[in-house]
Amino acid sequence: MTRPNHLRTVFSVVPPTAALAVLAGCSSSKLARETDAELRRSVLNALQREIADAERSEEPRRLGRPTPNIAQLEIRPEHLELIEENFSTDADTVRLRDSTGAGENLAAALAGTNLMGQPTETVAVSLERAIQTAVANNLNTEFARYTPAINQATIAEAEAAFDWLFFGSAAWQDSSVPQASQGFGGSSGVIRNNSEAFTGGIGIRRNLTTGGSLSLQHTLGNENVESSFFGGAPTPNPAYSANFEVELNQPLLRGFGDTVNLANIRLARNAERSSVAQLRSELIRTITQTERAYWTLVQAYRELIIYSGLLERGEQVRDDIIARRVQDARQAQVADAVARVERRRGDVLRARQNLRRASDQLKRLVNDPSLPVGSETLLVPSDIPPTEEITVSLLDAITTAVAERPELDQALLSIDDSEIRERVARNARLPRLDLQARARLLGLDDSFDSAYDDSVATRFVDDWLIGAAFEQPIGNRAGEAAFRRARLQRMQSVVNYRNTVQAVVLEVKSALDAVITSHDLIEQSKLSRIAQGEALRSLGVEKELTNLGYTVERLNLELNQQESLAQAQIAESRAVIDFNIALADLYAAMGTALERARIDLIVPDANQLEPGESPMDYAVDPEPVSE
Numbered sequence: 001m002t003r004p005n006h007l008r009t010v011f012s013v014v015p016p017t018a019a020l021a022v023l024a025g026c027s028s029s030k031l032a033r034e035t036d037a038e039l040r041r042s043v044l045n046a047l048q049r050e051i052a053d054a055e056r057s058e059e060p061r062r063l064g065r066p067t068p069n070i071a072q073l074e075i076r077p078e079h080l081e082l083i084e085e086n087f088s089t090d091a092d093t094v095r096l097r098d099s100t101g102a103g104e105n106l107a108a109a110l111a112g113t114n115l116m117g118q119p120t121e122t123v124a125v126s127l128e129r130a131i132q133t134a135v136a137n138n139l140n141t142e143f144a145r146y147t148p149a150i151n152q153a154t155i156a157e158a159e160a161a162f163d164w165l166f167f168g169s170a171a172w173q174d175s176s177v178p179q180a181s182q183g184f185g186g187s188s189g190v191i192r193n194n195s196e197a198f199t200g201g202i203g204i205r206r207n208l209t210t211g212g213s214l215s216l217q218h219t220l221g222n223e224n225v226e227s228s229f230f231g232g233a234p235t236p237n238p239a240y241s242a243n244f245e246v247e248l249n250q251p252l253l254r255g256f257g258d259t260v261n262l263a264n265i266r267l268a269r270n271a272e273r274s275s276v277a278q279l280r281s282e283l284i285r286t287i288t289q290t291e292r293a294y295w296t297l298v299q300a301y302r303e304l305i306i307y308s309g310l311l312e313r314g315e316q317v318r319d320d321i322i323a324r325r326v327q328d329a330r331q332a333q334v335a336d337a338v339a340r341v342e343r344r345r346g347d348v349l350r351a352r353q354n355l356r357r358a359s360d361q362l363k364r365l366v367n368d369p370s371l372p373v374g375s376e377t378l379l380v381p382s383d384i385p386p387t388e389e390i391t392v393s394l395l396d397a398i399t400t401a402v403a404e405r406p407e408l409d410q411a412l413l414s415i416d417d418s419e420i421r422e423r424v425a426r427n428a429r430l431p432r433l434d435l436q437a438r439a440r441l442l443g444l445d446d447s448f449d450s451a452y453d454d455s456v457a458t459r460f461v462d463d464w465l466i467g468a469a470f471e472q473p474i475g476n477r478a479g480e481a482a483f484r485r486a487r488l489q490r491m492q493s494v495v496n497y498r499n500t501v502q503a504v505v506l507e508v509k510s511a512l513d514a515v516i517t518s519h520d521l522i523e524q525s526k527l528s529r530i531a532q533g534e535a536l537r538s539l540g541v542e543k544e545l546t547n548l549g550y551t552v553e554r555l556n557l558e559l560n561q562q563e564s565l566a567q568a569q570i571a572e573s574r575a576v577i578d579f580n581i582a583l584a585d586l587y588a589a590m591g592t593a594l595e596r597a598r599i600d601l602i603v604p605d606a607n608q609l610e611p612g613e614s615p616m617d618y619a620v621d622p623e624p625v626s627e
Contacts, residue, residue: 046498050505051398060393063519068527075534087533089302089569092309099312107380110304112352114376123371124382127294130366131597134290135283137367144275144282148603151272158265162207170200194226203245209258212250212435219243220448236446244441253430260427263420270413270420276603277406277413280594284406287597288588290365292581297358298381299577303570304351310566311344314559321555329552340559385580387522392515397508397590404591405504411497418490425486429479431472438465507589514582521575529568536561 070080085091093106102109111120135141176194203217224238255261321329321337359379363371371377402408440463443452473479539558587593594601 046501054395060391062391064389066522068523083533092305110308111378120378122378122380125379127383130294131287131290133366133368134286135599138286141282141286144279147275151275155268158268165205168202173197197223209261211255211261215247217245240448242443242452247438250435252433254432259423263424266420270417274410274413277409281406284588284593287593288584291584293362293365295577295580297362300355300358302573304355306566306569307347307351311348313562314341314344317555317559333552385576400590401504401508407500411500415493418493422486422490425483429483434469436467511586511589515586518579518582525572525575529572532565532568536565
């Protein structure tokens with residue numbers, strides 16, 4: 001993976017402009033205009049306030065390759081070469097490979113047995129492969145990848161509220177209704193009205209974006225009446241009817257306009273955009289956690305090498321002290337040497353445990369099917385942590401974060417959501433005034449053909465209906481309270497945006513400070529390790545050239561210097577690891593971790609997925625994590 005050699009980025013979009021675009025479209029009332037202006041100023045001030053101090057800096061800061069000042073140690077070049085050959089982590093690695101006979105599979109030899117008491121199997125893994133596998137398989141990322149598709153379906157569901165609806169009905173009725181009658185001469189009796197009727201109709205109906213509804217309906221009817229009373233049957237009998245009806249219902253005040261009626265669609269679209277931002281945030285988090293876990297694995301492996309080398313050196317000195325028991329070594333000195341070696345053996349055992357835990361943590365993040373967390377295969381890093389030269393700029397880092405961080409996109413979408421809800425609540429304060437209009441063509445005759453001809457021959461609407469309904473709650477407390485709540489929630493969303501900006505800036509500053517500090521610590525820790533190596537080298541020279549090197553006191557001093565060297569080696573390695581972790585955190589804080597890892601975020605259209613497909617089918621499909 002090729003890394004950029006600096007962090008400066010040129011932007012063609014000014015973040016405050018993007019923020020204002022989200023806040024566009026305000027109410028025309030004076031109070032609303034004033035409040036919206038305050039919200040705009042609040043967003044702008046939140047950005048300008050955070051970058052004001054950084055803008056005073058003219059030049060970015062260059063962090064060169066760490067080069068410790070060796071001159072102050074007054075070490076000869078040939079001695080420095082000997083120190084690197086004998087007292088560095090790489091030197092320990094070479095020596096342990098020779099002493100254990102493990103060759104390139106040193107990790108398996110140092111790791112000992114697994115939890116099942118069997119020899120440990122190892123698999124080499126690179127950082128790039130680990131990141132790509134994690135992006136494709138990590139369960140948190142997989143969970144987040146479904147959310148945009150779910151919200152895309154929600155958008156389609158909201159839009160479907162304005163689709164045409166086809167409806168139809170049919171009914172048949174057979175009735176025999178008794179009815180009292182007055183007969184001739186004052187006599188009374190009971191007659192029966194027998195009838196058969198069939199009605200059916202079809203039509204289409206649609207909700208309008210203006211808030212109303214429009215329906216077109218065609219109905220057919222047939223009625224046959226038989227009466228027990230003389231002359232009681234209607235004419236024509238049977239009767240056939242054919243009717244055409246158009247009906248419009250439209251609110252004129254409350255509920256009027258696409259601002260109100262398209263609110264759910266706009267909210268659904270914002271939710272989809274927010275879920276994409278959340279997916280991007282989850283991917284950034286996964287990439288960063290994976291890189292941190294990888295470098296933690298590197299550190300754990302290096303510490304195991306360092307402690308194993310320290311144990312090997314200590315065993316040699318312990319044997320020398322035991323051999324001097326016949327001369328000047330006292331029992332207490334021998335026991336102390338044995339205790340120190342056993343303490344180092346304990347450090348090796350703990351280092352093995354840390355390596356296994358780091359391996360399992362990385363396995364959980366990458367979620368490679370061939371290497372489940374329950375597997376006892378040990379992951380071994382194949383990459384070494386680089387210490388490249390970089391150029392950093394606080395201003396560029398902050399402006400990049402403001403433009404790229406998905407959390408800020410979500411905060412702006414939250415402001416837009418609250419504005420949409422405020423507009424809906426503002427409309428809900430209005431009285432209800434609904435218009436109803438209906439027009440019908442009616443036809444009735446002794447056959448369906450004649451009924452159609454009758455309805456068409458009239459050439460005008462037989463039945464008109466125009467009406468209006470008015471409603472207004474006295475005091476309108478519910479509408480006013482809902483509007484007040486919506487406006488306060490919008491103000492609250494702006495405060496949340498400002499708070500998010502501060503949190504992002506704090507993350508950027510902390511990460512940048514960690515980069516600079518760890519970079520400086522590399523030089524300091526390397527110089528310390530070289531100085532400790534020189535001290536141990538000098539003791540070795542004295543041991544070989546003079547009898548003073550073979551005294552028990554000098555051997556104890558050698559044990560002390562060995563431990564100091566090991567701690568210096570660990571500190572040097574940790575500084576390099578911390579530098580690379582800080583870089584990963586900085587890219588995550590700026591929101592550019594995906595670009596750094598060369599990961600393209602592809603969000604498929606859920607409406608175009610084939611049957612059986614899922615959003616995961618569009619995930620990155622790298623090779624297995626093992627190499």
